[in-house]
Amino acid sequence: MYTAPFEYHSPSSVAEALGLLAKLGDDAKVISGSQSLVPMMKLRLATPAHLVDLRKVPGLNGVSESGGAIQIGGMTTHAAIGANALIRQRLPMMAEAAVQIGDAQVRNLGTIGGSLAHADPSADWPAVLMALDASVRIGSARGERSLRVSDLIIGPLTTALQPGELLLGVSVPLPSGRYGGAYEKLPHPASRFAIVGVAAEVFLDKGGAVQSSRIAMTGLGSKASRASAVEQALQGKPAGAAAIDAAAARAAEGIEIRADLTGSAAYKANLAAVYCSRAVKRAVGRALER
Numbered sequence: 001m002y003t004a005p006f007e008y009h010s011p012s013s014v015a016e017a018l019g020l021l022a023k024l025g026d027d028a029k030v031i032s033g034s035q036s037l038v039p040m041m042k043l044r045l046a047t048p049a050h051l052v053d054l055r056k057v058p059g060l061n062g063v064s065e066s067g068g069a070i071q072i073g074g075m076t077t078h079a080a081i082g083a084n085a086l087i088r089q090r091l092p093m094m095a096e097a098a099v100q101i102g103d104a105q106v107r108n109l110g111t112i113g114g115s116l117a118h119a120d121p122s123a124d125w126p127a128v129l130m131a132l133d134a135s136v137r138i139g140s141a142r143g144e145r146s147l148r149v150s151d152l153i154i155g156p157l158t159t160a161l162q163p164g165e166l167l168l169g170v171s172v173p174l175p176s177g178r179y180g181g182a183y184e185k186l187p188h189p190a191s192r193f194a195i196v197g198v199a200a201e202v203f204l205d206k207g208g209a210v211q212s213s214r215i216a217m218t219g220l221g222s223k224a225s226r227a228s229a230v231e232q233a234l235q236g237k238p239a240g241a242a243a244i245d246a247a248a249a250r251a252a253e254g255i256e257i258r259a260d261l262t263g264s265a266a267y268k269a270n271l272a273a274v275y276c277s278r279a280v281k282r283a284v285g286r287a288l289e290r
């Protein structure tokens with residue numbers, strides 16, 4: 001299947017890209033790694049009249065540390081994130097998630113900005129970045145704004161990005177104290193998308209009890225969401241296996257789980273509890289090493 005005809009634009013700066021998007025309006029779509037957009041265009045689920053390619057735009061790629069946060073350019077590929085020394089050392093949960101995305105082609109071409117803008121309900125980055133309380137930097141001809149990832153993703157393939165807006169980068173605050181994070185995923189055997197993925201960031205107090213946690217899950221409902229019941233059940237409890245299992249059993253509470261060809265809602269609720277327990281236990285293990 002071929003795509004519908006479109007006009008191709010290759011801007012050489014962010015300002016030029018934003019100018020094109022402002023001029024072309026709803027008729028234009030940005031293209032980054034092409035891993036989600038091109039299949040959609042071939043299926044005629046997307047028929048943009050103009051494509052604005054970000055690959056030759058400088059300044060949107062790479063990982064750096066500033067202002068107490070890790071800054072990741074929107075065009076940074078999954079493979080580059082998985083291999084980045086700063087991320088592997090400071091935010092190992094992100095490296096863990098990156099290397100489990102799709103196959104080598106998807107990881108080498110697909111970008112973190114493209115993944116967030118696409119908002120697939122089984123994608124890995126939304127859950128991981130919600131657990132890390134990350135924000136995105138959004139640019140348009142009108143200026144820049146920042147939005148938490150939890151507010152960016154609205155539903156399946158739906159975000160708070162407005163026409164003319166570009167996702168410029170992701171800012172992940174560096175945690176402090178006695179913390180640890182981990183990502184556990186059951187990948188679909190064909191696509192590697194998450195049947196369930198659980199990202200857990202846990203903070204312990206000096207006595208080894210859970211001070212707070214952020215746990216986010218993907219693959220279950222119409223979008224990634226926090227496992228609030230688990231977070232509440234863990235708070236103040238000694239971070240031992242029994243307490244974690246009891247809390248994780250509540251993983252699916254409040255989530256409208258989608259039954260599909262990979263399993264019933266009850267099966268997925270059980271998976272959520274199992275993967276939640278695994279993620280929290282590994283996160284606690286990392287926190288105890290600090």
Ligand SMILES: Cc1cc2nc3c(=O)[nH]c(=O)nc-3n(C[C@H](O)[C@H](O)[C@H](O)COP(=O)(O)OP(=O)(O)OC[C@H]3O[C@@H](n4cnc5c(N)ncnc54)[C@H](O)[C@@H]3O)c2cc1C
Pocket residue numbers: 029030031032033034035036037038054074075100101102103106109110111112113114115116117118120122123124125161165166167168191192193194
């Ligand atoms: C076989 C296969 C397996 C996959 N497995 C996984 C997986 O296991 N886990 C996972 O999370 N994902 C998976 N993916 C999706 C993959 O991560 C894609 O790379 C990602 O969803 C889209 O990123 P992209 O850079 O390719 O974006 P594109 O395909 O270029 O664009 C996707 C959408 O985002 C918009 N967009 C792109 N960049 C920006 C930007 N900077 N600002 C605003 N809008 C933008 C585009 O207009 C388009 O609507 C898989 C994809 C394939 C094909």
